[in-house]
Amino acid sequence: MLNIQKKMSNSFYALLSLPATAMGFALSVQISALSWILSTKYGLDIHEIGIVWAAGPIAGIIAQPIVGLVSDKLWFMGGRRRPWILLGGILTGLMLLALPNLGIIQKMVMGSEGAEGLLAIAVAVALTLDLSINVSFNPTRSLVSDCSPMAERSKAYTWMQTVSGTFGVLAYLIATFLGNEVLIYVGVVIALIFTLIPSFMIEEPRELEVAEDAKGTESKTSFKDMNNALLPLYGFLMYGIYVIVAKLFGMEDTSSVSIFGLFTLSTVELACVVVELIAIALVLFNVFKVKTNTHEFQKILLAHSFTWWGVQTMNIYMFFYVSTQIIGLAAGKPMEQTNSMAFLTRDLIGAIFPVLVLNVVANKIGATRTHTWSILMMALGYAIIAMFGSNIVIFFLALAIVGIGWASLVSLPFAIMSEKVDQTKMGLYMGIFNLSVVLPQLVASFKMGEVVNNAADKSIIFVICAVCLAISGVLWFAVKNEK
DSSP: OOOHHHHHHHHHHHHHHHHHHHHHHHHHHIIIIIHHHHHHHTTHHHHHHHHHHHHHHHHHHHHHHHHHHHHHHBTTTTTTSSHHHHHHHHHHHHHHHHHHHHHHHHHHHSSSSHHHHHHHHHHHHHHHHHHHHHHHHHHHHHHHHHHHHHHHHHHHHHHHHHHHHHHHHHHHHHHHHHHHHHHHHHHEEEEHHHHHHHHSSSSSOOOOOOGGGTTSOOOOHHHHHHHHHHGGHHHHHHHHHHHHHHHHOOOOOOOEEEEETTTTHHHHHHHHHHHHHHHHHHHHHHTTTOOHHHHHHHHHHHHHHHHHHHHHHHHHHHHHHHHHHHHOOOTTTHHHHHHHHHHHHHHHHHHHHHHIIIHHHHHHHHHHHHHHHHHHHHHHHHHHHHHHTTTTHHHHHHHHHHHHHHHHHHHHHHHHTTTOOGGGHHHHHHHHHHHHHHHHHHHHHHHHHHHHHHHHTTHHHHHHHHHHHHHHHHHTTSSSOOO
């Protein structure tokens, strides 16, 4: 074991963050370059690119809990998470390397230059990249929990976000000033080095730390346990299944139900809303009398899901706001640059705040309350944009406020969640926790797209964000605060 790991020094937490940083950087490369290269270099149309991107959420729904459960039980090559991190890092690096060289791969595999063969290879590479990133996030985050004591879990995850967030900002800067192809090759190097080297330097514990109130309890995973854990996401899960079936098999519900004359839902969508409202009531009042830790985990999933509903609405549709609402921007480059700078502003705050500010505050008032107030500040930032964001100065100042919530969102919830579950099932629960991100993303991608498209005033984007984050902040108050 390295001396820095024995001492649990800051340098060890930085090292522990590198595998998650590799996947985060690869995701930034994917966001910045995948659609661009598939469209401009290989001629895929919007529908085909959309199918490729849909693989991520679907992989998250199906694969993350499975990979998490298997990694909890498997000990191979000296670790639980090490085999999956190595596999994910190698596949991610190879697929990134393949993206700019699909023509060469086509000649090697098919010995021809036909357009159809190239399309098939492009889709296969892009899908493998998406699956590799999505699945590998689970073991890289679980590793942080496995190798840090519970008393320093907030510190471990804030370090993870500071290191990962810094490289995420670097990715946007490389794309802006050097171009997407350079970014792809840098991504190959980081994906390989940041997963392969730390995996063999970090020693995973064979026996995991168990919370005092969990000692002596049965550690088997039952269907009832998983069902209890998923209860707060029933409405989102129902909608996710509906969307996947509707889009893949053309079985969309075309009925229309008006809600107070403000917006319309299909019958299936209305049923999803009703189911989710019932689930919220069942969780908050603990109707099924589930044990304390499971109940806390349920409340975390519930609050976290509304956070990501709002955040993903901004992530997907902000360009439409920038291009129509901000005064004084000319069409073309200024709009693109403003949109990129907006995300850079948010992510820069997200990289600086976790270790320097949030970890300090969390040690004083508790991680849960720190996160709760950060989320409410994020809601405030969104509300300011919705009301006054047409002024570009106010727009960027409000985004800095949003960045405080973003800094907390991508760090503290992992620490909070990891303290509430059986440490020997961390991979499984990390996979279930990911569903509170993925399922709301499907709502934002499809239903919110319809709402934004039909709205004449694109400020509706940040109204949705503000409302979702305000609801999330209120729900976080229901989660027990540990100092």
